[in-house]
Amino acid sequence: MQKASFLLLIIYILFSSELFCQNLHLKVSGNTERETNTIDSLNYLKTHKDYTSISHEVDSLQKRLFRIGYIENELKDITKINDSLFETQIHLKKKFNTIYIHYDKTKIRRSLLESFAKNVFDDYFELEFSKVESTLNYINTKISEEGLPFSKLRLSDIKIKDTSNLSAKLIIESKEKKRTINNIIIKGYEKFPSSYLKHYLKIKPSQVFDLTKIKNKTSQLSNLRFAKEIKPPEVLFSKDSTTLYLYLEKAKSNAFDGFLGFGTNEETNNIEFDGYLNLSLINNLNYGEAFRLQYKSDENDQKTFQADLTLPYLFKSPIGVDLLLRIFKKDSSFTTVNQSLKLHYQINPKHKVYAGLLSTESNNLLTENTSLTISDYKTQFYTLAYEFIKPQPYSLLFPINSKVYLETNFGERKAQNTQEEQSQFLVEAFKIFNLNRKNSIFFRLNGAALNSKTYFENELLRFGGINSIRGFEENSLFSSLFGLINTEYRYQLNNSIYIHSIIDAAYFENKISDTKEKLFGYGFGFGIITQAGLFKFNYANGKSENQKFKLSNSKIHISLIANF
Template structure:
């Protein structure tokens, strides 16, 4: 029994001693032929301790490279000395610290504009770099060469010389790989994807210089279409005499539907009436990129708004497209206006589109008798229209468009009875999202429309108000010959599916038929949810007019949901 106790005690002592040795951490200190500046020691970021000698030795070996990158290119590890069981000292020869390097280059390799991204002092034959920035600068210059089709190009420094006063000179050497162009394009996953979008919308074309960074941006452009998504980033297969680019795409269901329809019988006419709204978008069902839009809104009493639009992009695999639009607006028993529009579009680049076309109006007075002070008459208008739009996408599911610009100009005339009057119409919508960080962003949009004419009719004026213009007011409740609305939202995004936002809208409008000029504004809150049924938006806003006291009864609730199928 005594022997067993002695053996147990010895085993415990051995175990404690073994784990004590194993748990002992090592420390490393530095010394040199001169005092090492405190800033240099901080930049080296030495660990406070090391778990074993191998870790300590590896750190010592990397210190030499760190010192060289800091400008001590003559540095050398002289000795790694063990002071005691837990501490070591690394003795270095530092030598002179070189602060800058003068790099000689050829203007045929890099332009001054490119060099401005890596250096501040640039001459026609050389530029000066702080020593610490050399690795970053060489990586950027290499990326510029790769973007010019030299996928395997490398940039390095050679022919170093000591120019005195703590400075060096070197020559920039370009090792050019074989110039690469996109020789073929292969689609994987969605083989029926409309190739015209690849060529004109994304900008991917055969014969263009290969640029991996640009391919990633073009892939993001495709993601912004809505009816297609990228499974993974594009890849390239380099053969001796060709380069093949692979895009991995997947078709997305991008048809949208939302609406509520009601039926009722008019008490006076005993006719069946509809109320509610319907919004239907059919996108890319024929794998052509086409779009069919049908929109219907009715409150059952005051107004009916119907719109249908057909868009056919890239006709005959060209950058030209066509779109046709029909709109019908009826206000109770006052008037009805029909608008027809035909456009020919041209894809200028991956983000911009120009168009020219025709727009016509026909309006009828439904009143049985003329009411004094209400200029509503039958008329027809014809306009030649031209304009364009610009869209910059971003990789955010809830907010896929970062910047959007839409400009429209129309020149024409209005025919009323036997009289004709020249008119000019203008519309612009400009919006941008300022991303402060992932969760916080600021959305700003301005919408402006103006009709320039010697006289005006109520049934030819612009109509605005509601969730898509200034919130806190009834849909299309304000008539204007000129209006400008500024919408702002401060958005807080909880995650990829939920966000909360403020509503601050300010507007100004003129109605020349009644000589009215007025400012309006609204305040409120909104909520957005990305649900399985679609994107649900709930806005509550209070709209007020200038010099009018706040009234809670002016609060409006706007609800919309867009369901994909």
């Protein structure tokens, strides 16, 4: 019997919360059933742990009623009905729907009021009473953006206009003149190129002070490879000046990129190697400059040398220059030299436009010209281009989320005492669709076209390999028009390792050989961030539309990108 009683006591202690804590209940009613329904619609908290919580909830309920227009609501005493129930009554009285706010047009722009109020006049505007609080906060924010961070707003002389409307005066208090940025001090990376402050971030002295806009602008530093923000900007206000402090850090931006590829030659069945080296030096002179050097040698006895230099914000202007030299040699058949000069204008951190000149000269190296399709020629093109880049700086493996580059060239070609108008079009775009933290889909579109009445083999577009359609030899495909799609399904094992599929498709035309063909590439790969850099491995097999699958057509590409 004692054991049974002890067991019942334990069960009662474990399952009866009433023994330790008694919940209190609150009931609020109005003078009428309609008022009670209005109060219940606000979903006030009805269960509380103590009387203090009940008192706070009633006070909060009154304020909510005030915000929606019941400014004359009257609260009766909170009455204790029993040990767990408290009741009170709120008489809502009249509801005011609209307030007519009179303003001083010398202190606030009418256009600002028209952005949120329907009826705006020269000396007053109409506003729903329920929107008063949010509207005053909005107006104060906009005034602060105009260089008055210490301004205060309030409604004065609130009066009853009629049975459902109020009137009031909008008072704007500001004891100082508009604040402008007098000085900008950079901490951490004192040699940060000043032109980027003015033209890239668009922050400069004498600018109207707005801390919110400044924070939004400095967050765009994540788009730059050579600098990053280490803490939010701060501001020092003195009586006559405003000093802005930016906290930056120089980041590793130089990169060395290379890959080694090998596959089986279909004719000799021997293993052949190809590869390239790519060196990128960025901001080593603290000017924001970029220098890239690339050398490529592939299994088709083709060699490419390319050097390009980008100098942003020449003479502290918003204009920059891009210089390029590319030399291509096809065994002992021909060489082609491209020289490019483009001026660019950075619209904002994501958008850039280009205009310039492209010059090409190609020479036939055959001592006996057995090929009628290879000829000496020179071209002069005018270039227009546009670039969009959206980064995702939180990702170490995939720092760029999307990119679009469009280029058009138009001019003429001179060859053997003949002149012919030509045009070129180029598009390159990719996008990463992030499904969740680990899964994503990579989609890339690349294409180019050369429009001309006649064509030479040594002026055709070249593609194929790791940077175009995988599973084919580097630059082994010649075309007058091509378009290709690269897709990858990517799965991140962690922040530094990912695996992916390879599904590529391409279509190209060759006007010289009157060829139209579809190509496909399939495979898989992985990437690992090591102490040396990002190591990539790709295995892909390429085939044409009517060709059977052959294991001997497979290509293995290995690359390493090292930042320093």
